[in-house]
Amino acid sequence: MAVPGLLVCQGLVALLLAISFLCGRWSIFQGTSIERIHYLLSFGAHNYFMRFVQFLLGAKCTNAILSVEYFCCDRPNPILQIIYLAIISMTYYFIAKSSFTYIPGYYLSGIHRYTSLLAVAVGMLLFLLTSFSDPGTVKADNVSQYLSAYPYDSIIYTEKECSTCKIPKPARSKHCSICDRCVARFDHHCGWMNNCIGERNTRYFMAFLLWHFLLCLYGTVAIGLVLAGRLKELTVVYILTVYYGIENSPLSLAPHIVQWLLGAYHTQVLLMVFLAIVALPLVGLFGYHAKLCLTNTTTNxxxxxxxxxxxxxxxxxxxxxxxxxxxxxxxxxxxxxxxxxxxxxxxxxxxxxxxxxxxxxxNVYDKGYFHNFYEVIFPMSTRRSFSPTKLKSG
The missing domain is CATH 1.10.287 (Helix Hairpins)
Structure with a gap:
């Protein structure tokens, strides 16, 4: 039937978009459609939209849109944080309202009512830790310690001064134009967290990505088991094969089962597809940052x-x-x-x-997987050796 085909196409399109957005800059995709889709998603769509607005509504409307964009993207603001909280809260609400009626069920015990709430609470806790923790702000009173902790490699980092903070700029640090501060071991500024990802909170950010991927996976599997339990309890396969004469094989039954699920449990099916799609960019981002951490490299x-x-x-x-x-x-x-x-x-x-x-x-900072992983979990500035009495001034 057409419905399973549409779901498969939707999943493939979502996978293509996720791969293009996350990996489109990789050298293996140069000159391919994936690189072109990446450009369209990251730069091209915005440029075309602004040209269209300029042509249709004029310069005043274009400037107004750029002002809103500046506030949303170039200055600290909680918009994406609020959107995240709304997404996770509403998703859990719809899951609880539509699926908790069938828990406990044929395949799931009643404990999942409470473990799901605990899993969401842990995810929110990691979000708060990443958002409101110090990413490793470099100040005049700790710059000498950071200069000693991260020596210059004389390749991509050389001795220089931050033109904004007017203090020496330690290796691996960067002045964030959005937060207006120097951040040690700077990775990137995350709009979803309204915070920089740096030396002190990379561990929380990695835990956030991994946990939310597992959370989406947990939700997808749990809803799938709820639907499988309803199929079993209502003897849908038996009815289809005995009363409707459909051949008892996966290929023959699948279209009819999907059609029945979309008619009777469309909310659960949509939630399951949504969680599966969201899990794709999460696992891609986690894999990308995990590779960076294991090689002691940052996005910057x-x-x-x-x-x-x-x-x-x-x-x-x-x-x-x-x-x-x-x-x-x-x-x-x-x-x-x-x-x-x-x-x-x-x-x-x-x-x-x-x-x-x-x-x-x-990369002189790459000292082996174990040391690199240890540096992410226990940042330099959290160790006892990171003190003015034991480190020389830069």
Missing amino acids: ETFKWQEYISRQRKLNEAKASAAALRSNMSGISSEVKPSVSKWRALFRRSRPKDLDSSVVKN
């Missing part, structure tokens, strides 16, 4: 390394071109050599493979 440093490698690659290309030109010029003035060897030498000097292998990401 990822872009810095990309700029550094691109700059070094262009420099190597320029050097290779200059060396090839000198070789050709010297070949002209010296005795004639076989032209084939000159071309081979030229290609040997300028092959992209050779150039790529000479540009190496040397």
